[in-house]
Amino acid sequence: MTTNLTRLSMAVVALASVVLAAGVAVAGPLDHPGYVKSATCSACHGFAGASRSDTMPVLAGMDAAYIKKALQDYASGKRVSPEMEPFAKQALQLGVDDVAGYFASQKKAPTPVTADPAAVARGRTAAATCAGCHGADGKGDPSKQIPDLRGQPPGYLRNQMMLFKADRRSPGDANLKAIKTLMKTVPDQTFADLAAYYSSQR
């Protein structure tokens, strides 16, 4: 009986903790446990990862594993970025899972940068070649680390395609072999169209 009561009270305490934790999570935008480890990021990536600029990727709603890998690659210098390397090291020291989890848990916020409708239309046609992995609309597949391209800023998407083509993003990464081979077949001027198309998708 006592044991049962203890068990029951423990369960109640556990349940209360869950409710409390959930309560904390929805209490306010700064109450997420990952916020205090991610506050630096908003200077460039926008509050809660909702990037406002053409060149900084939207982190809000991005797959956690993808963010974690990106931070690890930036920190190790495999993915070269003088701007990101120190901050990736900071994120790793603070707790990369908390940082990635914070952004992944945010509501997706598509870029406010608008694309030229003609470029979107051209991009839609050109995107057929990407659909095999990213899906027709660019939704991707988190289970295969294929990122969701929808609503990312066009400048960011274009820059990444250029980096893939020149093999300057994570050289030697086996997972990126296919995309790099594909990007080499795409003329530079098409990148802007593809970027316009995916950035306009929701």
Add this chain to the structure above:
Amino acid sequence: MRVTRRQFLRTSTAALGVGLLGGCAAAMQGDFMPKGGKRVVVVGGGWGGATAAKYLRLGDPSIEVVLLEPNKEFISCPFSNLVLSGVRTLPSLTISYDGLRAHGVKVLHAPAVAIEPEIQRVRVGEGFLQYDRLIVSPGVDFIFEQIDGAGQGERVVHAWKAGDQTVTLAHQLQSMPDGDVFVLTVPPVAFRCPPGPYERTSQIAWYLKTNKPKSKLIVLDANQNIVSKTGLFRAAWKAYPNIDYRASNKVTKVDFGERVVTTEFGDRVKFDVLNLIPPQRAGAIALRSGLGGDDQRWCPVDHVTYESTKARNIHVIGDATTGLPVPKSGNVANSMGKITAHAVTRLLAGKPPVPMPPGNTCYSWVSDREAIAVVNAYKIENNKVVQIEQKLTPAQSPQVAQNAVGWAQSIWHDMLG
């Protein structure tokens, strides 16, 4: 006409009172906005203060946040060197405070006249505001008295606070005859924006090279070398033979009549256009209120909460601070604003503050289309800010410039959007 202090306060109060808070502060006398619940007053709506005000409201909407900022609009210092070269316009760097109002921040376009730490009041106009916590983000003021002949700065064009001065200097540069000499003087550290004078050098040199090829730019630097991004600036300046850079040339005297500046070694340098960046210290309100350290120049703070080590319940952020291994940059002030807002929110709720490290990304434009950058990441160790790493871009490039534009769009929104 002699104006008594009281008359002056009355007139300026009346002028400033117009349009504040939709009329509820028609006259700032006595306790003109009685405090109800928890209240934080923020002094200064620049990079630190604006960010702090916004993030206080995000952190706890039950906190009343009053921002004191005399300027009607925010004008960004970062990117303002591009106004001198004509690459950007001042309106493109000007942002309304309406975004903060939408977050529920009460923006009062009035200066803080004095702080009374013992009774937790800020004097504004002829009245006062009570606070539970005060965040002081006063920026810098100029030490004109260290330059003989500068007076109170009446004739000094520093353009070191973006606004009218920026437009004046741009006009002087752009209207000077080809062949004239532009002199830029750099104060000894510490000053706001360590790479700023060298970005400005690059912009002026680019402009002169492009538009006035017979003119030259003499840079009189009080420091022994370029203070920040040294190698990258040196590399960029290879494209500008019109720069005559003189290190260890501290300017101590100016004669506006003869158009001559004199260095501490007695060298006289003639100018046609002069951009004199004076030595700097924390904004006057902070030093007047006893927040200055032993040097009576900058304000020491706790590295986790940014609470002043000189006064309880008062936090100091941005360029005015000292003792942290961080540059006096807009990005750092933005970081401090976020961290302090979080700490203050916790403290007001009776919870311990959470250590949060700042960060810094700083871009400098070396031509009309290329930029360089330095990035600093930090950690908190034994309650002190410690640098993890500093990284520079390997070279100047248009890509870095594109990132600079993205950074500006983002961080302006992070502060004021």
